Structure formats: C-alpha cells, structure tokens
Amino acid sequence: MVQKFSLLLIVSLLLSGCDEEGLNPNEFQEPGFSGTITFVGSIPPRDSIDDLRVVAVPYYPVDTTVADLIDKILNKQIIPFSGSLSDQVEPNTTIRYEMFVKPQTYYYIAVAQLYGANIFQDWRVVSIYGHTPTHNDPLPITIIDGELKENINFTVDFYNLPPQPFKVP
Amino acid sequence: MKLIVAHIVFLAFLVSQERMSVHGKIVSSEDESAIAGASVLIVSTTLGTSSDAEGRFSLRKIPLERRQLQISAVGYKTQVVELGVGDVQELVIQLHPSLIQTQGVVVTANKRAQSLEEIPVSMSVLDAKSFEVRNIVSLDDALRYVPGVNFQQSQINIRVSSGYSRGVGSRVALLMDGVPLLAGDTKEITFESIPVFQIDRVEVLKGAGSTLYGSGALGGVVNVLTKDAEETPTIFWRVYSGMYSKPSFDQWKWTDAYRFTNGQFLGFSSRFENLGVAFSLNRLSDDGYRDGDWLRRYNGFLKLKYDLSPYQSITYSSNLFTQYRADFLWWKNFQNALRPADRQRDITVNSLRFNNSIVYKHFVTDEFYYDMKAVHFRGNWHRDGLNDTRLDASISDAFVTDVQGNWTLDEKNILTFGIAGNYDRVRANIFGSHEGRGGAIYVQDEYRLSDDLSATAGIRHDYQEVFGSFTEQQTNPKFGMRYTIAEGSTVRLSVGRGFRSPSIGELFTSTSNTGSAAIVVPSLNLNPEHSWTYEVSGTHPLTEHIQIDLALFHSDFYDLIEPHVFSDSLAKINFRNITQAQVRGFETSIRTAIFDHALLIDGHYNYNWAVERNTNAFLRFRPRHIASVNSSFEYLFISTGVDYRFISRIEQIDGQLIDLAPIVNGRQRVDIHVVDARVIANLVEWGIPMRVALNVNNALGYNYTELIGNVAPPRQITVSLEGIVR
Numbered sequence: 001m002v003q004k005f006s007l008l009l010i011v012s013l014l015l016s017g018c019d020e021e022g023l024n025p026n027e028f029q030e031p032g033f034s035g036t037i038t039f040v041g042s043i044p045p046r047d048s049i050d051d052l053r054v055v056a057v058p059y060y061p062v063d064t065t066v067a068d069l070i071d072k073i074l075n076k077q078i079i080p081f082s083g084s085l086s087d088q089v090e091p092n093t094t095i096r097y098e099m100f101v102k103p104q105t106y107y108y109i110a111v112a113q114l115y116g117a118n119i120f121q122d123w124r125v126v127s128i129y130g131h132t133p134t135h136n137d138p139l140p141i142t143i144i145d146g147e148l149k150e151n152i153n154f155t156v157d158f159y160n161l162p163p164q165p166f167k168v169p
Numbered sequence: 170m171k172l173i174v175a176h177i178v179f180l181a182f183l184v185s186q187e188r189m190s191v192h193g194k195i196v197s198s199e200d201e202s203a204i205a206g207a208s209v210l211i212v213s214t215t216l217g218t219s220s221d222a223e224g225r226f227s228l229r230k231i232p233l234e235r236r237q238l239q240i241s242a243v244g245y246k247t248q249v250v251e252l253g254v255g256d257v258q259e260l261v262i263q264l265h266p267s268l269i270q271t272q273g274v275v276v277t278a279n280k281r282a283q284s285l286e287e288i289p290v291s292m293s294v295l296d297a298k299s300f301e302v303r304n305i306v307s308l309d310d311a312l313r314y315v316p317g318v319n320f321q322q323s324q325i326n327i328r329v330s331s332g333y334s335r336g337v338g339s340r341v342a343l344l345m346d347g348v349p350l351l352a353g354d355t356k357e358i359t360f361e362s363i364p365v366f367q368i369d370r371v372e373v374l375k376g377a378g379s380t381l382y383g384s385g386a387l388g389g390v391v392n393v394l395t396k397d398a399e400e401t402p403t404i405f406w407r408v409y410s411g412m413y414s415k416p417s418f419d420q421w422k423w424t425d426a427y428r429f430t431n432g433q434f435l436g437f438s439s440r441f442e443n444l445g446v447a448f449s450l451n452r453l454s455d456d457g458y459r460d461g462d463w464l465r466r467y468n469g470f471l472k473l474k475y476d477l478s479p480y481q482s483i484t485y486s487s488n489l490f491t492q493y494r495a496d497f498l499w500w501k502n503f504q505n506a507l508r509p510a511d512r513q514r515d516i517t518v519n520s521l522r523f524n525n526s527i528v529y530k531h532f533v534t535d536e537f538y539y540d541m542k543a544v545h546f547r548g549n550w551h552r553d554g555l556n557d558t559r560l561d562a563s564i565s566d567a568f569v570t571d572v573q574g575n576w577t578l579d580e581k582n583i584l585t586f587g588i589a590g591n592y593d594r595v596r597a598n599i600f601g602s603h604e605g606r607g608g609a610i611y612v613q614d615e616y617r618l619s620d621d622l623s624a625t626a627g628i629r630h631d632y633q634e635v636f637g638s639f640t641e642q643q644t645n646p647k648f649g650m651r652y653t654i655a656e657g658s659t660v661r662l663s664v665g666r667g668f669r670s671p672s673i674g675e676l677f678t679s680t681s682n683t684g685s686a687a688i689v690v691p692s693l694n695l696n697p698e699h700s701w702t703y704e705v706s707g708t709h710p711l712t713e714h715i716q717i718d719l720a721l722f723h724s725d726f727y728d729l730i731e732p733h734v735f736s737d738s739l740a741k742i743n744f745r746n747i748t749q750a751q752v753r754g755f756e757t758s759i760r761t762a763i764f765d766h767a768l769l770i771d772g773h774y775n776y777n778w779a780v781e782r783n784t785n786a787f788l789r790f791r792p793r794h795i796a797s798v799n800s801s802f803e804y805l806f807i808s809t810g811v812d813y814r815f816i817s818r819i820e821q822i823d824g825q826l827i828d829l830a831p832i833v834n835g836r837q838r839v840d841i842h843v844v845d846a847r848v849i850a851n852l853v854e855w856g857i858p859m860r861v862a863l864n865v866n867n868a869l870g871y872n873y874t875e876l877i878g879n880v881a882p883p884r885q886i887t888v889s890l891e892g893i894v895r
Contacts, residue, residue: 022842023880
C-alpha cells in the first residue's frame with residue numbers, strides 16, 4: 001500500500017509538471033489598453049488638427065504647463081502616447097485605437113490635439129476618460145502585465161472641450 | 170617558558186606512546202555492499218578518514234588508550250565500535266540503513282561534531298554522492314535540491330528569507346570547512362567558486378544562526394565540508410560534455426548552431442606519514458544557451474593536513490578561482506528572450522577569487538579541545554565594455570579569525586565558546602576605498618537533562634564597524650530543545666536571533682554606467698538587519714519504510730535593506746532599511762525506502778506566507794509553494810534517478826526597478842516545473858575503474874524564469890566519464 005502510494009505520488013507530480021507549458025512568446029499579450037474615439041459635432045479645419053494622440057499620465061493632477069508635460073513625454077518618457085490618429089478624424093465617426101504601456105495605474109487618460117505649428121506648446125486636451133457632463137473627475141485605470149484592457153472609450157467634441165489641466169497660453 | 174617546555178615534553182611523551190593501526194571495510198548490513206564516503210573517526214583525537222569507493226579505510230598511529238571508533242554515513246545509523254587489543258586490527262563494520270538523515274554526523278548546528286538526531290534545529294545534508302550522480306558543476310545547482318531552498322538565479326533563499334538584490338549582500342552565511350567565505354566588498358556568495366569535486370558534504374542550517382556565525386546568518390547557514398586525504402595515493406578524474414537543446418520558439422532562435430558545455434577535473438589525494446595532501450584542478454567551458462552568455466572557468470584547490478600528534482593537527486586550505494564570462498543581465502525583450510538587452514552587449518566580467526585558511530586543532534584532554542582558524546579571502550573583479558573599456562572594478566580583502574573551545578564539563582554539560590574577529594578592505598571605482606572591522610565573543614551550553622532530553626542555550630555579542638559609516642553592536646541569543654520520543658522519533662524546538670550588517674557595497678555603491686537608465690547612489694545611514702526565528706519540528710517513522718519530517722516556522726525580520734527609488738524623474742536608487750517582514754510556514758518531508766532500499770523516494774513540500782508587516786502585502790521575490798520529489802533506483806551496476814522541482818510563480822516583484830532598468834516585459838514569469846533525470850553505469854564490477862553517466866536536466870524542456878528577465882536553461886544532455894586510479 002505504502003509503496004503504491006509513493007509511486008502514485010511521484011507519477012502524479014511528474015504528470016502535473018508535463019501539463020504546464022511554461023513561458024510562451026506566442027501567447028504573450030503586450031500590456032496596454034484599447035477602445036474607441038467617437039467624434040461628435042463639427043470638425044475643425046484640417047490644418048488645425050496637426051496631430052491627435054491618446055496620452056496616459058501615471059499621476060494626477062497633471063502638470064500646470066504644456067512644457068512640463070512635453071518634457072515628461074519626450075525627454076523622460078514617463079508619459080506614453082499612442083500613434084497619431086489625426087488622419088482618421090471625420091465628423092460623426094468612431095475610430096478604434098490601441099496603445100501598449102507598461103503595467104501600472106494611469107490616473108489621467110486623455111485625447112490631445114496639436115492645434116498649431118509649435119509641437120512644444122500648441123497642445124490642448126479634447127477628451128478625458130471618465131469625464132462626462134455628470135462626472136468631472138478623470139477615471140484611473142490599472143494595467144497589469146499580459147492584459148490589454150478594453151473599452152477605454154472617448155467622445156470628442158472639438159467645440160465643447162473638457163477642463164484643461166494646464167494653462168493654455 | 171616553563172609552559173612551552175612542559176608542552177614540548179608532553180608532545181614528546183605523546184609521540185613516544187605505543188600506537189596501533191586499524192584497517193577495515195564498511196558495508197551495509199542489508200546486502201554487504203560497500204559504503205563509500207563513510208566518516209571514520211577515532212573519538213577524542215584529530216585522527217579520521219573516509220571510506221573509499223570499495224568501502225575500505227585505514228588509520229594508523231592510533232594511541233593505545235583511544236579505543237573508540239565512530240563510523241557515520243548519510244543514510245545509515247551512526248555506530249561506535251570498541252577496538253580490541255593488538256597492534257594491527259582488521260575490521261568489517263556493518264552499518265544499518267536509516268531511512269532518514271537523522272543518523273549522520275554534522276558539525277554546523279553547534280560548531281562540534283554530533284549526530285543529526287541530537288540537534289535542536291532543522292538541517293539538511295547533501296552528501297558527495299548527490300553531487301556525483303547529478304553531475305553538479307556549481308554548488309548552487311546542488312542546493313536547488315534541498316527542501317525549503319530556492320534561488321533567484323545565483324541568490325539563495327532559505328525558507329524565503331532573502332528575496333533578491335543584485336550583487337549586494339546575502340542573508341545566508343556561506344562557510345567552507347567552518348570558516349566564512351563572503352566577499353569583502355559585497356558580502357555576496359559566489360557559489361561557482363566552491364570546488365564542488367572536493368566536497369564531502371554540505372550542511373544547510375535553516376533559520377537564524379548568528380549566535381555562532383555572526384553577521385550574515387540571518388536566514389540560514391550553508392557549510393561546505395571538503396574531503397580529507399585518502400590513505401593511499403589516489404587519482405580522481407572526470408570529463409564531461411553537454412549540449413543544450415535548441416530554443417522552443419522561432420522568435421527565440423538566435424543561432425543555428427548547437428551550444429555545448431564541457432569540463433575536466435583532475436585530483437590527487439594521499440597521506441604521506443603524518444601529512445595528508447589533496448589537490449585538484451578543474452576547468453569548465455560553457456558556450457551558453459543565450460546570445461552573449463558564455464563563460465570559461467578554472468579552479469585550483471589544495472588542502473594539506475599535518476598531524477602533529479594524534480591530538481593535534483594543522484590544516485591549510487587554498488582555493489583559487491578565475492572566471493571570464495559575458496555579462497548577460499537580462500533579456501532584450503520577451504520576443505527576444507535569449508538575446509541580451511542592447512546596452513549589455515560586449516560587456517565582459519573577469520573575476521579572480523582566492524582564499525587561504527589555516528586551522529589548528531588540539532584535543533588537550535578527553536574533555537577539552539580547541540581550534541584556531543584564520544582566513545583570507547581576496548576578491549578581484551572588473552567589468553569591461555567594448556575595446557576593454559573599464560566600467561566597474563573592485564579589489565577586496567576579507568580577513569577572519571576565530572578561536573573556539575569545546576569543553577565537556579561533566580556528563581550533562583558541553584560548553585562551546587570563542588572569540589572572533591574580522592577586517593575588510595575594499596578598493597573599487599563603484600564602492601570607493603573603505604575599511605571595516607569587527608569582533609565577537611560567544612558562548613553556548615548544551616545541557617543533557619536525560620538521555621532523551623537536551624537543551625541548548627547560547628549568546629553572542631558582535632561589534633561591527635565600517636569606517637565613515639556605522640558602528641554597531643548586536644547581541645544574538647538562541648535557545649533550543651530536543652526530545653527523543655523513541656528511536657528515530659524526535660521533537661525539536663528552537664528560538665534564535667540573526668543579524669546582517671550592511672555590506673560596503675550597499676553603503677557606498679555609486680554608479681553611472683550599470684547598463685541601466687537608473688543610477689545607484691551611496692546609502693550611508695543604513696542599520697543592520699535583524700531577525701528572530703522560531704521553530705517547532707519533528708521526525709517520526711510512520712512505518713519501517715516511511716519517515717516523515719514536519720517543521721513549523723515563524724520568522725520576524727526587521728530593517729531589511731531593499732533598493733529604493735527616491736526620484737522618478739532622475740531615477741536614482743539607494744538602499745534603505747525599508748521592510749519589516751514576517752514569514753510563517755511549514756515544511757514537510759516524507760521519505761520512503763522500498764525494495765530493500767533499492768528504490769528511494771523523497772517528497773518535500775514547503776509553504777511560505779511571507780508578508781510586509783505594515784501593508785500585509787506578499788514579500789517581493791518570494792514563492793508561496795516549493796515542492797520536490799527525488800527518486801533513485803539501483804539495480805546491479807545501473808543506477809537511475811529522477812528529480813522533480815516545483816516552485817510557484819513569484820507573486821510580487823519590484824515593478825519600479827523593472828521599469829527603470831528597464832527590463833522590457835520583465836514581469837513575465839510562471840510556475841516552475843523542472844525534471845532532471847539520470848542513468849549511471851558503474852563499470853567497476855567489470856574490472857574497469859570507471860563510471861559512465863547520462864544526465865538530462867530540465868528533461869521536459871520547460872521554459873521558465875528563475876530571475877526576472879532571464880529564461881532558465883533549456884533541456885541539457887550531458888555525458889560524463891569518471892574514474893579513480895589507485
């Protein structure tokens with residue numbers, strides 16, 4: 001009885017090891033989030049939408065000047081941003097976006113528009129995740145490793161902007 | 170002067186005494202098979218030897234008044250034999266198999282030789298055979314088979330005491346033949362520098378051990394005991410060659426060629442009258458299974474033991490280790506897991522470690538003996554970039570002395586006491602030039618209340634100082650009890666305190682070129698870490714064929730030193746006394762021996778509940794579950810074995826450091842399942858003094874990370890040949 005039990009124990013453990021696959025880069029999901037951006041209302045002239053990107057700020061409140069924010073995006077790489085979406089802006093349409101970020105909590109996720117020629121200055125926020133007519137504060141999201149969080153959706157109304165986090169010169 | 174003359178006269182008297190010789194063979198009582206590696210000691214003398222592969226031993230110049238021969242071997246019950254009358258005695262000694270490791274002799278628990286069943290704390294022992302059959306080439310590979318032990322690549326955790334911090338500090342003390350072997354600069358353990366082919370056994374003490382071993386023994390002690398010289402001239406040799414399997418995934422493929430490893434070992438051992446000589450050379454070359462992860466390693470070892478008399482010996486040991494390797498710190502990313510991060514390319518590490526120790530041992534009377542130890546450990550390493558550009562470099566010296574006495578006061582009390590000192594000197598571009606020193610005094614009494622019940626109480630006071638940083642005094646008590654209910658059935662209870670002084674590396678590290686986006690700055694205000702460990706454990710034979718061990722443990726850790734990022738934007742890291750932690754858990758083992766001990770199966774399970782006291786968050790880099798099954802089977806001249814290890818997925822890691830380094834996709838980790846298998850043919854019975862072994866490590870080809878950003882070795886097939894020439 002004892003001998004059978006011992007053999008059963010070792011065989012079970014070995015088989016349990018066989019069932020596992022271990023690390024597999026084919027099943028790897030880059031962490032990040034995705035969703036939609038819906039454009040409502042009128043669209044500004046094309047030359048005032050030089051760029052449009054989703055940015056995810058891992059702290060809140062956000063910096064009080066655009067220069068500080070740009071410094072953290074470009075130089076210190078603390079704030080991740082999506083690829084450019086400006087080519088897809090059409091009136092009353094919904095587009096999909098996807099961006100990959102390091103796993104952590106992001107307290108302020110927004111869509112930002114470059115409305116002028118100065119890439120270091122001419123930015124404004126056109127939509128904030130969680131900001132609605134009935135809810136003023138941005139909603140944080142927590143990204144964990146191996147997960148693409150979905151349904152982080154935005155509505156953009158270029159002529160009805162949300163509160164700006166920084167002083168617009 | 171009178172004392173010296175008296176001493177010389179006494180020595181002359183001893184030398185002139187009549188002597189006898191003992192020769193014999195040690196066999197198993199079950200099947201008369203030879204027992205190799207058994208320890209044979211003349212009680213109350215420095216005389217001793219080990220049995221050879223055929224179980225034979227020989228001891229000469231034994232004083233006639235010393236008639237007790239103690240024979241011990243792992244897996245067998247210790248036996249004391251009374252010698253008869255006669256100048257030359259021939260003996261055949263039968264040892265009775267023991268299911269478990271309760272009968273071997275160990276020295277680490279109380280700094281003196283005693284049976285495992287007498288000690289009041291949990292301890293595991295790895296014997297030389299477990300190294301040989303698994304073709305172990307580095308000590309850490311062997312320790313992975315010890316219950317309750319896991320590794321973060323090269324950093325040891327005993328019952329999850331350590332966690333992980335790269336290159337600075339160890340919460341486990343490493344000793345070689347009882348003397349500390351920690352680098353002077355970082356106080357880290359370099360397992361690869363230990364000459365594994367010279368190991369007689371390794372004792373792993375679990376829990377705080379600072380009462381006898383001072384700083385560093387916060388979570389446990391690993392004591393490596395090297396072999397003594399053979400009685401007759403003996404040459405040992407081993408050659409091996411292995412091959413890594415190709416990567417499991419196309420994304421990971423970085424070369425079309427197979428990657429190989431090979432090594433050679435040559436050793437000589439003999440006694441020449443009163444002088445025992447053992448020396449060895451070994452070499453290892455490893456292409457590496459990852460891009461930029463090769464190494465070349467050389468090791469030389471010398472041990473000279475001179476018996477001044479049957480009661481006095483002086484032992485000199487020297488170990489030289491050099492290694493030249495690529496510096497693979499972490500992967501490029503998960504899709505390129507076998508390639509290094511770009512900025513690590515072309516970085517190499519050259520290291521030389523050299524330690525000398527001298528030990529004088531003297532049995533003054535039947536009741537009293539003492540030994541004096543002195544050690545020098547030099548570490549010299551440098552990291553170089555492209556075109557040999559020097560990045561980091563350090564030269565360190567650690568000196569340790571220890572004078573210890575053991576006094577059997579009466580039938581009930583054995584007193585162990587001593588003084589110790591240490592001095593460290595470091596010259597490095599990343600640590601600066603610094604010195605530290607320390608001293609300690611310790612005493613311990615083992616009190617035998619009855620044949621079945623004994624208690625141990627001890628205390629040690631340490632003074633440690635690093636010039637320009639801290640001065641610290643630590644007092645570490647311990648208490649233990651052992652009660653033997655019946656033969657093989659023992660209950661143990663222990664409480665002990667441990668501490669670890671911050672290393673010079675932790676205090677003064679200052680980097681700007683670590684291959685990381687973050688820089689490390691000095692941390693001058695660190696305090697020593699300390700811990701309390703409580704344990705209740707027991708051993709009980711369930712049947713004639715099954716033995717069960719159970720240990721319940723609780724440890725409180727205070728002021729654990731951890732890396733701390735104190736400015737995100739500037740990405741600076743220093744070390745701080747951050748963590749107050751609590752570790753609770755249990756460890757259980759079940760050992761079975763069936764088919765007349767032909768088939769041995771050991772199963773181990775270790776549960777750890779390790780949390781930060783303030784936040785109740787699970788501690789970083791600690792697994793919750795560790796389990797293993799080891800089996801071996803012997804039939805005629807063939808022996809086989811399968812080992813399985815399981816370590817649950819590390820729950821918490823240091824995300825901030827991963828992001829700062831950055832280790833891209835560094836959070837990827839899974840449960841660990843590793844199966845190692847072996848088959849060995851012993852050709853000695855066919856008249857060929859050789860063994861042939863086939864080892865398959867990670868036989869399932871399971872992909873896992875032991876350390877963040879580092880895929881562990883894939884399946885590796887190794888063929889080895891070894892032999893003994895007399």
